[in-house]
Amino acid sequence: MKQVLMGNHAVSYGARLARVEVISAYPITPQTQIVEELSELCARGELRARFVNVESEHSAMASCIGASAGGARAFTATSSQGLALMHELLHWASGARLPIVMANVNRAMAPGWSIWTEQTDSLAQRDTGWLQFYCESNQEVLDTTIQAFKISEQLLLPSMIVLDAFFLSHTYEPVDVPEPNEVDAFLPPYRPKIKMEVNDPHAFGALVAPENYYEFRYNIQKDFERAPEVIERVGREFGEQFGRYYGLVEAYQIEDADLVLVTSSTITSTARAVIKERRARGEKVGLLKIRVFRPFPFAALRQALLGVPKVAVIDRNISFGHHGIFYSELKSALYGQDGAPLVFGFVAGLGGRDVTPQTINEILDFTKAHDFPEKEIYWIGLKSQESEDEKREYSEVSASAAK
Amino acid sequence: MMLHLQTCRKGNMKNFDIPDTDYMYPGHLACPGCGASLGMRFALKALGENTMIVLPACCWSIIAGPFPYSAVKVPLFHTAFETAASVASGLRAALDMKGQKEVTVMAWAGDGGTFDIGLQALSGAAERNEDFIYVCYDNEAYMNTGIQRSSSTPEGAWTTTTPEGYLKTRPKKNIVEILAAHRIPYVATASVAFPDDFIRKLQKARQIKGTRFIHLFSPCPPGWKMSSDDTIAIARLAVHTKVFPLYEIEDGEKYTINIKPKGLPVQEYFKLQGRFRYLNEADYTRIQHDIDHRWAMLEAKAAVGNKQYLRHTA
Numbered sequence: 001m002k003q004v005l006m007g008n009h010a011v012s013y014g015a016r017l018a019r020v021e022v023i024s025a026y027p028i029t030p031q032t033q034i035v036e037e038l039s040e041l042c043a044r045g046e047l048r049a050r051f052v053n054v055e056s057e058h059s060a061m062a063s064c065i066g067a068s069a070g071g072a073r074a075f076t077a078t079s080s081q082g083l084a085l086m087h088e089l090l091h092w093a094s095g096a097r098l099p100i101v102m103a104n105v106n107r108a109m110a111p112g113w114s115i116w117t118e119q120t121d122s123l124a125q126r127d128t129g130w131l132q133f134y135c136e137s138n139q140e141v142l143d144t145t146i147q148a149f150k151i152s153e154q155l156l157l158p159s160m161i162v163l164d165a166f167f168l169s170h171t172y173e174p175v176d177v178p179e180p181n182e183v184d185a186f187l188p189p190y191r192p193k194i195k196m197e198v199n200d201p202h203a204f205g206a207l208v209a210p211e212n213y214y215e216f217r218y219n220i221q222k223d224f225e226r227a228p229e230v231i232e233r234v235g236r237e238f239g240e241q242f243g244r245y246y247g248l249v250e251a252y253q254i255e256d257a258d259l260v261l262v263t264s265s266t267i268t269s270t271a272r273a274v275i276k277e278r279r280a281r282g283e284k285v286g287l288l289k290i291r292v293f294r295p296f297p298f299a300a301l302r303q304a305l306l307g308v309p310k311v312a313v314i315d316r317n318i319s320f321g322h323h324g325i326f327y328s329e330l331k332s333a334l335y336g337q338d339g340a341p342l343v344f345g346f347v348a349g350l351g352g353r354d355v356t357p358q359t360i361n362e363i364l365d366f367t368k369a370h371d372f373p374e375k376e377i378y379w380i381g382l383k384s385q386e387s388e389d390e391k392r393e394y395s396e397v398s399a400s401a402a403k
Numbered sequence: 404m405m406l407h408l409q410t411c412r413k414g415n416m417k418n419f420d421i422p423d424t425d426y427m428y429p430g431h432l433a434c435p436g437c438g439a440s441l442g443m444r445f446a447l448k449a450l451g452e453n454t455m456i457v458l459p460a461c462c463w464s465i466i467a468g469p470f471p472y473s474a475v476k477v478p479l480f481h482t483a484f485e486t487a488a489s490v491a492s493g494l495r496a497a498l499d500m501k502g503q504k505e506v507t508v509m510a511w512a513g514d515g516g517t518f519d520i521g522l523q524a525l526s527g528a529a530e531r532n533e534d535f536i537y538v539c540y541d542n543e544a545y546m547n548t549g550i551q552r553s554s555s556t557p558e559g560a561w562t563t564t565t566p567e568g569y570l571k572t573r574p575k576k577n578i579v580e581i582l583a584a585h586r587i588p589y590v591a592t593a594s595v596a597f598p599d600d601f602i603r604k605l606q607k608a609r610q611i612k613g614t615r616f617i618h619l620f621s622p623c624p625p626g627w628k629m630s631s632d633d634t635i636a637i638a639r640l641a642v643h644t645k646v647f648p649l650y651e652i653e654d655g656e657k658y659t660i661n662i663k664p665k666g667l668p669v670q671e672y673f674k675l676q677g678r679f680r681y682l683n684e685a686d687y688t689r690i691q692h693d694i695d696h697r698w699a700m701l702e703a704k705a706a707v708g709n710k711q712y713l714r715h716t717a
Binding site (some may be wrong): 021063070071088114184205209 | 452453454455457464465467468469470471473475476477478479481482483486488489490491492493494495497498499501503506510523524526527528530531582590607658
């Protein structure tokens with residue numbers, strides 16, 4: 001049934017349709033409505049789950065770990081500072097092979113306080129052993145929430161569904177909400193092979209000597225390596241049942257493109273409109289959305305981008321002292337490959353600054369006008385404190401955009 | 404005084420009503436004379452096989468044995484230092500959802516994981532009245548990492564981070580009062596030297612729904628610089644010098660003192676432990692005064708709530 005939902009409620013309804021059994025959460029803007037709605041659903045008896053009102057995000061993740069170890073389907077949601085507070089336990093969840101699903105609303109890290117969108121919070125957790133899905137629309141948020149449980153439970157790895165603060169979390173869009181019985185047919189109940197059980201007692205997570213620890217980590221990596229195939233298969237199963245397909249990446253007009261823009265999250269929607277316009281003007285430009293960041297889709301990216309002359313990556317995030325994180329990871333996927341494109345890295349939209357069609361046009365114009373990426377980061381739309389170099393750079397970008 | 408020490412070393416032979424079945428394997432990794440290993444053995448005897456343990460970082464992370472071994476015959480989940488109460492909350496929620504209401508969840512944490520790093524999670528769980536038993540086995544310092552002070556370390560005690568000349572000057576945090584202030588249904592102190600009292604309290608706790616907290620006095624021979632065959636004697640002396648009174652608090656209000664102390668001077672307790680060797684007569688007098696004052700406060704609370712001693716014992 002089509003409903004008009006905010007992104008946060010798309011998460012809540014996805015979790016309800018997945019029949020989560022334990023929810024443990026702590027409020028933080030702009031996530032709070034996700035768990036408010038879930039507690040309402042529990043209170044009204046529309047969701048049969050235990051809602052644990054913990055005193056911190058750290059305890060939220062800890063109680064999800066306890067619940068998942070006890071064999072229950074566990075869910076939480078957080079954002080920014082809350083996700084950072086969970087950091088230690090993100091490692092614990094994946095190390096314990098617990099298929100917890102969490103929504104993270106991308107929000108910039110303080111100080112200064114910002115409640116607006118930026119991906120640095122979730123990308124800073126990239127090494128914790130969680131699958132990460134970056135969503136573009138509220139429909140994708142709801143569908144990914146349902147899929148994430150199936151993917152996680154097959155891989156015994158936790159999943160993070162990521163959505164932009166406000167641009168998705170608080171924005172209303174029409175969403176096709178599947179019927180519960182349809183989702184039940186897609187997603188069977190969670191039946192773990194091993195869990196805390198009095199009839200079959202085991203110790204979980206005991207001290208492990210160097211002779212064994214190495215192999216535990218190897219096993220996690222092996223499952224990440226088979227994750228792309230699982231994500232694509234679950235995506236196809238979902239598509240066959242619901243008519244909406246999602247993969248690791250999503251390409252738009254890249255077949256003959258001599259410049260491909262690489263984006264994630266809601267910037268993609270704006271970029272798609274720009275690409276459409278420029279295609280209509282006869283420009284050979286295309287768009288590649290990265291939906292799954294962990295596992296990083298090496299094969300899909302190589303298949304899409306090898307042979308393309310130039311790629312421009314837009315990062316709404318930064319690894320200080322390095323550069324945009326999608327940019328750096330994409331370069332690592334292309335390095336040493338035949339036909340690897342020149343990759344230009346643009347940092348834009350930090351702290352929720354709008355990334356407008358004009359911003360994206362500036363990026364495309366700049367990339368077209370330059371033969372080689374001389375800098376690791378190009379900042380777009382800097383207002384102050386820029387060096388003389390960057391002022392020159394910026395006016396150059398503006399000038400070429402104006403042409 | 405020697406007579407008292409002899410009594411505490413020998414104890415009185417009598418028949419305790421302690422369940423026969425053991426849920427601990429031999430071959431665990433505790434140090435000789437470890438109060439915490441004895442405590443777990445009694446706890447599992449009291450609670451039985453329908454028990455799951457949540458174990459944050461503490462001495463027991465080692466005592467329980469490395470992968471793929473376990474020193475206990477019940478499910479055990481190792482978790483991060485500060486998460487005993489929050490993981491136990493989640494496990495309880497899962498068991499309730501799965502209809503396994505008869506299973507007891509027991510969080511088993513040291514004093515560092517309870518008084519210090521885990522206090523926030525414990526307070527949150529206690530305020531929600533989460534349905535589990537939390538046992539803090541208190542050896543009064545970070546013993547697993549090699550004897551660093553915690554907020555449970557008593558005044559005047561030597562540790563590696565409160566060395567001579569920099570001994571701990573602040574008193575031990577009163578964790579029992581903190582938990583009682585949450586108005587949870589059951590809070591009790593217990594001692595490895597009084598196994599019948601400890602087992603009775605656990606069995607009583609098992610019948611109660613909500614958060615139940617047991618503060619277990621648990622000597623540590625290497626950390627306290629004491630002889631490993633004095634564990635029980637020292638734990639008895641802690642009770643009889645009123646250093647560690649045995650009592651219960653129901654619903655945060657009803658205090659019951661379970662063992663009437665003999666009222667031995669505190670030196671009797673201190674002198675068997677190298678960690679207190681830097682104390683002098685003036686310290687003894689001051690600390691004795693403090694202990695007497697706190698005992699009077701406890702008696703006054705017990706008089707208000709439930710004026711009776713359950714029994715008198717050696």
